[in-house]
Amino acid sequence: MGSTMKKVISESSGALGDIGTLLPLTLGAIGVAGLAPVPVLLGFAVFYIVTGLYYRLPVPVQPMKAVAALLLTTQVSAQSLIASGVLIGAILLLLGSTGWINRAARLVPGSVLSGLQLGLGLLLASMSLELMATSLPLGLVVLGLLVVTLKLFPSWPAALMGLALAMVLGALLGSPGLPLPADPAIFSMPTLPSMDEWQQGFSILVLPQLALTITNAIVLTALVVGDYFGDQSHRVSPARLSVTTGLANLFLVPFGALPMCHGAGGVAAHYRFGARTGLAPVLLGAGLLLVAIVPGGLSFIAAVPAAGLGALLMVAAVELGLTKRLWTAKPSCWPVIGITALITFWADPFFGFLVGVAAETFRSAWLRGRFSGAHQD
Numbered sequence: 001m002g003s004t005m006k007k008v009i010s011e012s013s014g015a016l017g018d019i020g021t022l023l024p025l026t027l028g029a030i031g032v033a034g035l036a037p038v039p040v041l042l043g044f045a046v047f048y049i050v051t052g053l054y055y056r057l058p059v060p061v062q063p064m065k066a067v068a069a070l071l072l073t074t075q076v077s078a079q080s081l082i083a084s085g086v087l088i089g090a091i092l093l094l095l096g097s098t099g100w101i102n103r104a105a106r107l108v109p110g111s112v113l114s115g116l117q118l119g120l121g122l123l124l125a126s127m128s129l130e131l132m133a134t135s136l137p138l139g140l141v142v143l144g145l146l147v148v149t150l151k152l153f154p155s156w157p158a159a160l161m162g163l164a165l166a167m168v169l170g171a172l173l174g175s176p177g178l179p180l181p182a183d184p185a186i187f188s189m190p191t192l193p194s195m196d197e198w199q200q201g202f203s204i205l206v207l208p209q210l211a212l213t214i215t216n217a218i219v220l221t222a223l224v225v226g227d228y229f230g231d232q233s234h235r236v237s238p239a240r241l242s243v244t245t246g247l248a249n250l251f252l253v254p255f256g257a258l259p260m261c262h263g264a265g266g267v268a269a270h271y272r273f274g275a276r277t278g279l280a281p282v283l284l285g286a287g288l289l290l291v292a293i294v295p296g297g298l299s300f301i302a303a304v305p306a307a308g309l310g311a312l313l314m315v316a317a318v319e320l321g322l323t324k325r326l327w328t329a330k331p332s333c334w335p336v337i338g339i340t341a342l343i344t345f346w347a348d349p350f351f352g353f354l355v356g357v358a359a360e361t362f363r364s365a366w367l368r369g370r371f372s373g374a375h376q377d
Helices: 002-031 037-055 065-073 078-098 100-106 110-152 158-173 195-235 238-255 264-272 279-293 297-302 306-321 331-346 349-376
Strands: none
Touching (some): 002 110, 002 158, 002 279, 002 297, 002 306, 037 238, 065 078, 078 100, 078 195, 078 238, 100 195, 110 158, 110 195, 110 306, 110 349
16 A cells, blocks of 8 residues: 555655646746636547557656747637647548558667757746746745755655645745736637638648647657666657647547647656656646636636746756766767757757758768778878
């Protein structure tokens, strides 16, 4: 009984590891873009539960970041959002079911993958600092608790402790939570997109998001899960991640869910805070289900101080960016890793990927030329 309870506590802590990414973007889509909260939260709940049961490992579910960002900053209609989710879902389902995504993943050099992870870690760290800046003392105290707990007491539920401390300090200091409208529409069934909205969804949302999803949410996610779980991760292939992401968006976005994907940073976050099985995603999905259907649930999670979420996100950023693969890379790979990371941070993962592949091609050609020249001498 004791070991079972310890496992549940550890998985519960790990389940909360990625909410620093999940909540800000999700509540932003609800509060700023005006999406109905119930179908958005139900979408995440269903996808998280199915993901945990299918993969049996802490594979995360996240909002599609480019879509969420564009939704918050541009005039995109709900119907265009539906169109983007359906189109992305169909494309990913095709790539996964044909196995094309697996073949593409095997062609990505290790140095480029390390650079992508480092760049994404920097992006998460940047987002973390923005959240922590809303109440810096609170963020630093919570971050300190997380670091000390993870370092000295790794079996303790660090994420649960960090969230509890953030809520207490937030109440004492009056630290701001995440924005939410006073009276959000609880549920509204979207109408089908028109031809213009299909076109808008494709040009504005699908094209920027697709490259990010393929690199981070599929290829890198499979890689990071493999790093953490070895042979246990045989089910978590790029093809299967592509299929599950495609199906989720095809069937859930038309009913009001936000376009969703998996994510390498989420794997690192769940793992760092104690998740080791599919129980963590199931627990988080069940929690989101309760938040969606219980009156006042949305207001409760919106009250979590943003700075506390930022502290959680900072830990995940470090875990994702500073990998063993990075420290063991050959010195000749360091420029490729650095260039890939910087372009990923300044532009996006797709451009980081393209520049990284070009840099790795140049590096390999230079080494071959140097080697053949040495033999000729």
